[in-house]
Structure formats: structure tokens, C-alpha cells
Amino acid sequence: MNQSLNRLLCAAALLAGALAASALAKDTSTSSSSSHHKSTYAEGVKRDSKGHLARDPKTREEFMKQTG
Numbered sequence: 001m002n003q004s005l006n007r008l009l010c011a012a013a014l015l016a017g018a019l020a021a022s023a024l025a026k027d028t029s030t031s032s033s034s035s036h037h038k039s040t041y042a043e044g045v046k047r048d049s050k051g052h053l054a055r056d057p058k059t060r061e062e063f064m065k066q067t068g
Contacts, residue, residue: 046054
């Protein structure tokens with residue numbers, strides 16, 4: 001009887017730990033995915049019409065020549 005009680009307590013402790021770890025993982029992923037850069041982020045950097053960094057075609061061509 002004592003052995004089955006120990007097994008039950010161990011199973012409950014493992015389940016509680018797994019649930020706590022899952023809750024913590026959800027909290028961190030939610031907070032990081034919901035954060036956004038301010039509109040002043042990386043001021044002075046040229047952007048294209050979609051807000052992405054503007055790329056210089058000449059610089060890209062030189063990079064492609066160097067890296068293959």
C-alpha cells in the first residue's frame with residue numbers, strides 16, 4: 001500500500017512540474033512574440049515601400065561575387 005501511494009505522489013509531482021513548465025514556456029513565447037519595435041527603431045536607415053531595409057544592388061552584386 002505504501003509503495004502505490006509513493007508512486008501516485010511521484011506521478012502527481014511529475015504532472016505538476018510538467019504543467020508548470022508548460023505554463024512558463026507559454027508566458028515567455030507570448031511576451032516575446034507580442035513585442036514590436038518602436039517606429040523610431042534604427043533611425044536613419046533607408047527603408048523600402050514595405051518597411052524592409054533598402055538594399056543597394058551594387059553592394060549585393062559585390063557580395064555575391066565574393067561569396068559565390
